[in-house]
Amino acid sequence: MRATFELIAKNGFEGLRTRDVADLVGVNIATLHYYFPTKESLIRAVLDQAMIRFRSTLTPHGSPSEQLRNHLRAVRKLLIEEPELKAVMAELALRSARDRSIAAIMAEMYDSWHKSVRGLLRRAIREGGLKSDLDIDGVAALIVATLTSSTLPTLSGTKRADQAIRQLERWLGISGTRPTAGGGASSN
Numbered sequence: 001m002r003a004t005f006e007l008i009a010k011n012g013f014e015g016l017r018t019r020d021v022a023d024l025v026g027v028n029i030a031t032l033h034y035y036f037p038t039k040e041s042l043i044r045a046v047l048d049q050a051m052i053r054f055r056s057t058l059t060p061h062g063s064p065s066e067q068l069r070n071h072l073r074a075v076r077k078l079l080i081e082e083p084e085l086k087a088v089m090a091e092l093a094l095r096s097a098r099d100r101s102i103a104a105i106m107a108e109m110y111d112s113w114h115k116s117v118r119g120l121l122r123r124a125i126r127e128g129g130l131k132s133d134l135d136i137d138g139v140a141a142l143i144v145a146t147l148t149s150s151t152l153p154t155l156s157g158t159k160r161a162d163q164a165i166r167q168l169e170r171w172l173g174i175s176g177t178r179p180t181a182g183g184g185a186s187s188n
Contacts, residue, residue, distance in 0.1 A: 007020055008087070008088045018032055040102070047092065065129030065172075066174075068121065069175065114140050146165060
């Protein structure tokens with residue numbers, strides 16, 4: 001999976017060949033196909049690994065509002081510190097527009113992420129950290145769309161993605177504190 005991840009980041013999805021993955025790992029193509037019978041199964045495994053990275057930003061520390069703010073900031077930081085992750089997500093998002101099997105895998109991943117964010121929003125509203133009249137489903141979609149779009153080449157590496165995430169924090173009313181090294185929050 002790591003070899004596939006590296007090859008997609010370096011060459012894009014169009015340049016991904018299972019033979020190159022096998023060569024990079026040092027196994028023959030038959031062995032690779034034993035574990036990953038199709039290119040789609042390999043892509044699914046790569047996306048599963050990417051989602052583990054994104055889920056790691058959903059820490060259970062602090063109030064739900066603090067967790068949401070920390071998630072937004074941690075994803076932003078993750079995409080800066082792990083440019084390969086950003087490149088792979090962008091490649092797969094762009095490819096999904098032309099490839100139904102990749103689109104289905106991406107949709108499943110986005111649905112899972114959306115569900116996690118929606119649950120966090122619901123808990124934040126219940127605990128009084130967010131306005132009770134928020135459209136939870138719509139706001140979760142906006143958060144996932146904003147974070148996803150920050151991987152795309154048109155926004156990647158620009159201050160626009162950062163501005164969008166900061167505006168989202170202000171709009172939600174969760175920008176008043178910053179995460180500390182231990183995962184908690186401190187006042188600005």
